[in-house]
Amino acid sequence: MSSLASMPNILHILICGFILYVLFQICKFVYRKIQERRILKRMAKSGIRYIDRMDGHQFEVYLKALFRELGYRPEVTKQSNDFGADLVLKGKNRIVIQAKRYGMKNRVGIRAVQEIYAAQAYYKAHEAWVVTNSVYTKQAKELAEACHVKLIDRVELQKLINKVNPEISAQDMYHGVDPAERKCPVCKHQLVIRNSNKTGNKFVGCSQYPTCTHTEPIHNRGNASILENSYAKNKM
Known part of the structure; x- marks a missing residue:
């Protein structure tokens, strides 16, 4: 009798567990859709799709325009013998930047961190940054943390662009500057x-x-x- 009496309780627990599981999956799905919408909105505003179409030279020129609106006096270094830096930002602090316009399947590796760290010493800069439209490898992140190199990845770049809201858009730069x-x-x-x-x-x-x-x-x-x-x- 006791086993029969406990059956409704077990069934009730199973039903409640199933309902909670379904609700969790629904919440997870809704949250993911909200995140995707935020990402798409951020992408559209930042013009990251046009940055993805740029070559390295166009990307450097775009970053120069972007950082100028932040109050820096940016200079693009020579394509050869740049000692690891693509941009030098002059202002309250001197910052050297290596720009990495990569394809989506490529991650920025440890070499970029090594080069910009060396460039910091050569240009007597206060800070060293690597800026990319892609992402970084685990090794690059670990070395950057040890060397105090700032890494700006795809998401951080979009946030920076949207915050600055530059007068010259990525679309204008892509169409106006030749590779x-x-x-x-x-x-x-x-x-x-x-x-x-x-x-x-x-x-x-x-x-x-x-x-x-x-x-x-x-x-x-x-x-x-x-x-x-x-x-x-x-x-x-």
């Missing part, structure tokens, strides 16, 4: 920027076309949505 000049790897003539008649997107082509038909994308965009979704999951 760095390069030589064709096939014929060694100059590569130029062309527009696709089909898609309207920019691509790099040889100046000797149609004699040389070499083309390549301006950058490796990868899959941005994968990275954005990973941020949403990490916030859970």
Whole structure:
């Protein structure tokens, strides 16, 4: 009799447990959707999609404009013999920055931290930063913490852009500044920027076309949505 009497209690516990589980999953789903909306809103406002389309030179010029609006006097270093720094910010403190415009599948590694740490000594800077539209490896984060190098990743960059709300947008910079000049790897003539008649997107082509038909994308965009979704999951 006692076992039969306890059956309703067990059934009640199971039903309550199932209801709680369902409610938890619903809350988790709703929270994730809210996070995704926030991410998409932040992305749209910051123009990060256009930063993803930039090459390294365009990214450096954009950061120069961004930090100027923060009150710094930024200088872009020479492309060769830059001693590890792409930008030098002059103001109350001198800051050296290495800019890493990477494809979504690439993470910024330990070498960037090593180079900017060395650049800090060379330029006699007070601080050393690495700024990227991507993310950092675990080793890069550990070394940066030990060397007091500031790392600004994709999320922090978007927050900074949205906070500053620069007069020149990432979209304006992408369309207004040409990528760095390069030589064709096939014929060694100059590569130029062309527009696709089909898609309207920019691509790099040889100046000797149609004699040389070499083309390549301006950058490796990868899959941005994968990275954005990973941020949403990490916030859970």
